[in-house]
Amino acid sequence: MRVQIAQESTKPQTLFDDDNLINAVLDLFAAGTETTSTTIRWGVLLMMKYPEMQKRVQDEIKTHIKPGQLPTIEDRKNMPYTDAVIHEIQRFGNIVPLNLSHTTPTDVNFRGHCIPKGTEVIPLLTSVLYDKTQWKTPYNFNPNHFLDENGKFVRNDAFMPFSAGKRACAGESLAKMELFLFFTGLLQAFTFYPPAGVSKEDLNLKPDVGFTLVPTPYMICAKLNE
Numbered sequence: 001m002r003v004q005i006a007q008e009s010t011k012p013q014t015l016f017d018d019d020n021l022i023n024a025v026l027d028l029f030a031a032g033t034e035t036t037s038t039t040i041r042w043g044v045l046l047m048m049k050y051p052e053m054q055k056r057v058q059d060e061i062k063t064h065i066k067p068g069q070l071p072t073i074e075d076r077k078n079m080p081y082t083d084a085v086i087h088e089i090q091r092f093g094n095i096v097p098l099n100l101s102h103t104t105p106t107d108v109n110f111r112g113h114c115i116p117k118g119t120e121v122i123p124l125l126t127s128v129l130y131d132k133t134q135w136k137t138p139y140n141f142n143p144n145h146f147l148d149e150n151g152k153f154v155r156n157d158a159f160m161p162f163s164a165g166k167r168a169c170a171g172e173s174l175a176k177m178e179l180f181l182f183f184t185g186l187l188q189a190f191t192f193y194p195p196a197g198v199s200k201e202d203l204n205l206k207p208d209v210g211f212t213l214v215p216t217p218y219m220i221c222a223k224l225n226e
């Protein structure tokens with residue numbers, strides 16, 4: 001009887017087995033590192049391109065975070081301009097343009113079209129992040145997309161860099177925290193500008209096209225802030 005219990009207890013009763021653990025860790029690295037670092041690379045490039053916006057973020061940092069203190073996630077609600085800039089970096093950067101593909105689990109009727117069960121569907125995130133009906137200047141970097149006339153942060157339902165629905169990015173909250181803390185921490189410590197001989201007009205905002213959209217390689221100068 002005891003042997004039987006031992007045998008039964010080695011049978012996986014749960015999805016938390018070794019295979020799942022390995023895949024979950026791989027997911028964290030594959031899905032969770034390049035996405036955030038690519039977004040920060042877009043952020044630094046855009047701050048070099050638009051130094052007046054970089055300065056405005058730094059002014060907000062100085063107003064709300066004491067010198068010598070690192071930003072905390074609590075600071076975000078007091079920093080609408082920085083929040084808007086980070087959202088706009090994600091919208092403009094559009095780093096996962098094709099989203100991940102999905103398959104219809106049943107026959108689906110979509111706007112009068114029948115999509116049979118098992119069809120691969122690629123929901124383009126670009127079509128929302130650059131939708132002319134949702135954004136004033138979809139092809140320009142414009143933090144005002146996320147600010148009202150009083151400078152308060154405003155959400156927009158078309159902000160979908162993490163996709164939508166049940167299979168939306170599992171790391172969305174973590175990614176948003178990371179982006180705020182890394183971006184604000186970097187701009188608190190450094191001012192970014194292009195190297196000698198490169199003007200801000202020279203900085204290229206066209207992405208390197210692949211499965212993800214990454215900035216074309218660029219050089220950065222970083223001056224330590226006083």
Ligand code: HEM
Binds near residue numbers: 036
């Ligand atoms: C700027 C950062 C990030 C962006 C833009 C992003 C974007 C996305 C997108 C578009 C998807 C596909 C959703 C879909 O299939 O509809 C996805 C899935 C996923 N992401 Fe992220 N992601 C980011 C950061 C992270 C982080 C930090 C983690 C975890 C540490 C993470 C974990 C995942 C996982 C596990 C999935 C698969 C979810 C599923 O299939 O149910 N992501 N992400």
